[in-house]
Amino acid sequence: MIKVGIIGVGTVGSHVVKILQENEDIITARSGKKIVPIMGIVRDTRKKRDVSIPLSSNVDDVLENPEIDIVIELMGGVDEAYQIVTRALKNKKAVVTANKALLAYHRYELRDLAGSTPIGYEASVAGGIPIIKALREGLSANHIEAIKGIMNGTCNFILTKMMNEKAEFTDVLKEAQALGYAEADPTFDVGGFDAAHKLLILASIAYGIDVKPEEILIEGIEYINSEDIYFAKEFGYNIKLLTIAKKSGNEVELRVHPALVPMKQMIAKVDGVMNGISVIGDRVGETMYYGPGAGGSATASAVVSDLIDIARHQKNSPMLGFIKPLEKSGLTLMPKNNICTQYYIRATVIDKIGVLSKISEILGKHSISIRSFLQKQDGKREECAVLLFSTHTCKEHDIQNALHELSELEFIEHKPVMIRIEE
Amino acid sequence: MIKVGIIGVGTVGSHVVKILQENEDIITARSGKKIVPIMGIVRDTRKKRDVSIPLSSNVDDVLENPEIDIVIELMGGVDEAYQIVTRALKNKKAVVTANKALLAYHRYELRDLAGSTPIGYEASVAGGIPIIKALREGLSANHIEAIKGIMNGTCNFILTKMMNEKAEFTDVLKEAQALGYAEADPTFDVGGFDAAHKLLILASIAYGIDVKPEEILIEGIEYINSEDIYFAKEFGYNIKLLTIAKKSGNEVELRVHPALVPMKQMIAKVDGVMNGISVIGDRVGETMYYGPGAGGSATASAVVSDLIDIARHQKNSPMLGFIKPLEKSGLTLMPKNNICTQYYIRATVIDKIGVLSKISEILGKHSISIRSFLQKQDGKREECAVLLFSTHTCKEHDIQNALHELSELEFIEHKPVMIRIEE
Structure with a gap:
């Protein structure tokens, strides 16, 4: 039996507990072991929640609990999460996290600290789409030539609406906020920062390149208007917020910005809140991965797949994917x-x-x-x-x-x- | 170091050797070991081939070679391949195969024989798309509700041409044959049998269901004409050869046939020789996987990813995916x-x-x-x-x-x- 503790029992955390309990049959069959959530950490234990595991507000109840094998970090944010994941790894507990910001800033420190202790992070990029696994394992025979992704559902929802209805950005943003697809302060999404965090994680797997969000080109979609939509339609393009990682010689381009993409490309057909990531490998050519990039249940699906992987393989997998020898490839960021x-x-x-x-x-x-x-x-x-x-x-x-x-x-x-x- | 032998050094086999040699840097980094092809088995050793490994026409040079850790079976066909894979497994050699027909007929016998010896078969379904890995590991937290796939490039090429150019089946088939996308005897592809083999492999992973191709509904695309295309366009459909696995209560529908699919569905947008597989999980919702379903280099990419997985994990992975406890779920084929x-x-x-x-x-x-x-x-x-x-x-x-x-x-x-x- 594998026992897990969850730090941060919000929407995703509750769904993780639900999946582990309700899909126990296949999870046990596929992992070869029972995976049981035994403790959740929340800020306020008095708040009513729809989860049937013991809750505590003291992280030590998970981090110092000798029974717990895997710590699931779902609290978000960078600094506090980094402290907590560091403590978990020092206590030799495997870690599963959905925290893209944490990895955008500290993935290499965590890798070095983890050693052979697994860190799963499938949920940190594109929610329920198993893109980390595809890139790290499915395409492992390939030098990756390029990654082009639509990895922010808020932006894709807004741009799709603007394309289909010739609506203006501010109007569609308001609608997205009303529908719960955009935050009250939408900067993190519409400014491209969320997508940039995800891009850095994929770029590390593909290229072993260690850069911070501040170092790369990030532009948002706020300045796009109906004239741009008009031009795009006229000349056979769709407008998408693209995350791009591309190898040119010994340099890697990393950039997040709106782009005109030819309609006939598969990635241009990804509409609404959905995500899609196109990966070009030197051997396989183009493959594309499509699905829900957010949402409690989809994200929890990715978290649980990491738990199952860890239960299956224990310490035999370089879970982080951006392994040390890759760094020696000497690829640098293109100015x-x-x-x-x-x-x-x-x-x-x-x-x-x-x-x-x-x-x-x-x-x-x-x-x-x-x-x-x-x-x-x-x-x-x-x-x-x-x-x-x-x-x-x-x-x-x-x-x-x-x-x-x-x-x-x-x-x-x-x-x-x-x-x-x-x- | 992991030493591999290849049985059948045709297009895919040559590409496997090339990838192992030319992409040795990343393969060694990602697998943690060097993976070296040391012997290839061919029917005729005098035929000139573009591979730089020793060749023999005697399978014993691989099967009985104590140095060889992994046997790659790329000979195709059912009976002889089954004999060879059986011998490899009895000699405790891991097996990697691209042979969908072999698995359509003998996957359960091979599973039982293999025990903890890994069998990799990513290349058997949809060429370079890591759909086996996605279904077996990426979506492992989910009960699979349905799989809808476009898994035969020949049919998709023909149907796409018919849709775009209002051409008739026989004319487009001739064109596909001239381009090398269809065989001289196209029955195996256009009759739906190739797709059916692949469907059974995916259905075993998803549902643990053991059926043979003869037991399921298989219809080809030969009878589709321009009137059908006309109707489809008029009512907003695309026509695709679909492979469908769908759970309804305790029964599983398995069928391969042409289908009218609403244009707006992502799977309907998969055109030409490309493959696409949509999977609906009870937790993640719909995810879709797109890419080249055939071709020497793309298929070899999948073969090599299996080699890397086996090098990483050794015997810790239930490679076949259709594991015994799943069979107890009691799902049966819907009449x-x-x-x-x-x-x-x-x-x-x-x-x-x-x-x-x-x-x-x-x-x-x-x-x-x-x-x-x-x-x-x-x-x-x-x-x-x-x-x-x-x-x-x-x-x-x-x-x-x-x-x-x-x-x-x-x-x-x-x-x-x-x-x-x-x-």
Whole structure:
């Protein structure tokens, strides 16, 4: 029998207890052992909860409990969770966590501390989709060439609604908040930070690369509007918040930003709150993983699959996946300015003679060539026009300089908006 | 160091050797050991091959070689492969196989014989997609409610072409043969048998159910024509060869047949030679797995992932997944006649008064109610009309009886064609 303690018995924690109890038949069959939750830690033991295990507010009742084999950390946050997971590992207890922020900041320290003690973290990325397992084990024969993911359901819900209904961001955000798909302060989701945490975890498995969220390119979806949607539809794209990890030579690009993705790509077909992750391996080609990226029951499904794995294999599995020898591959983070891709630009200008030629001149000076172009009258101001265009592949550095120069022109109303295109 | 022997060094086998040699860096890092192919068995050693390992035509050089830890079986076929895998297991060698036919017929005997010796078979279903791992480990916390798969690239290529170009089956089949996507004798693929073998493997993992291909409903795509495509498009469906495993009470439906699938479902968006498998778990909901279902390199990627798993875990993993306690769940195969679903029917009739009322009367007698209806003039014969209609949910038994009765009517030209609808 394997005994587990749960630190943080909220939505996910309650579902973990439920699954262990209600699906005991298959869990015991598949793991070869009974897995029993014997203690939950909560901040307030007086609050009514729908779980049938003893609860305590003292973490020692789990961390110092010699009966407990596996500690499930579901409290969230970084610092306190790090202290708790560290103590669990020091006491030689296996750890299962759904905490992406913890891993985004401390995954390598935890790996070094854990040694042969397993740490399961399937639930930390894309909820119920077994993407960690696919990347770490299913595709283990491959050098990973690229990962492109839709890993934030809030953003995908908002962008899907905007595409389907030509609605504006602020209106759809309000709707998402009303439906419980977005927080009162939505920054962590719509700003791309949540997706960035997940990206770093996958990038460590694929590339053994140790970087912090602050080091990578992160842009949110707040500035996207119906003109961008219009252009995307016109030219056969969908707009998605993409998490991208891509190997180019000895460098790895890591970035999170909205992107125009060709409609025909499988990842462009992932709609609503769902998540999808496309992985390109050098041997297998493209595989894609799709499913619910959040929700108590789906996330708990991933937590329990980790428990079953640990029960099966004990210490024979390098659970963290980002193992030391991989770090020796010497891959480093590509500086943001060196990214090469295609770009879409929206600029609102005062509609007078010579505007277009001036803009073309500036783009040309920065080695940027236009691929497609659309001009529309501004819906709000008669004297203004909206210019929508895409570029051939060019350097981020050049685009940024060009955008800076454009934004200083007197006939440009706002700083132009740029969205990257990922073919 | 783990030493492997390969029996059958064709396309997949050569790629296995290449991956082990060319991706040695990550494979060693991820498995913790070097994995080295030391011997390949081929029928004709004089034939020139692009592999740099010693070759022999004597299987004993692998099976009786005390140095070899893992035997990779890539020869295909059932009987001889069964003999060879049996000998390998008796010699306590782990086995990795891509042979779906072998497992469709002998998976339970092999399980019982293997005991704690691992058998890896990720490559036997859906090529490079790690669906075995997802189902066996990633979703291990779930009772599986249903599996719907597109697991035959040949059929999906043909059906996608038919949908996109309104082409007829025989023409597209010829094109597929010219492109190498279909065999000279395409029966095994287009008749649904290949997909059925794969379905049985997945059904064993999900439900512990031991049935042979002959016991389940298998229908191919040969009879689908452009009228069916027309109806499907008109009513928002795609036509796919689906493999379905579905739990209803204590029974499991297992069936392979073309089906009308609503366009908006993710599985309906899997086009061309690609495979996709949707799995519904009681806790996680729907997850979907997409990728190349065939091809030497993709299939070899799956074979090598099994080798890495075995190197990591040795005997700690119930590799076969369809473990004995699951069989006690007492699930049995649902008799074909008890299937309940919606149906689409195409009937070519001589266009005269009273035809429609006669058909309606027969359907009504068998408790079948019509959901949507389309009548078209027959393109070839002016006096004929084609009736296309779908039904509400009814029993397979009733549909079969009604079709039989309809086919005996004098004004019906051919036996009506029926395609199931899977919402």
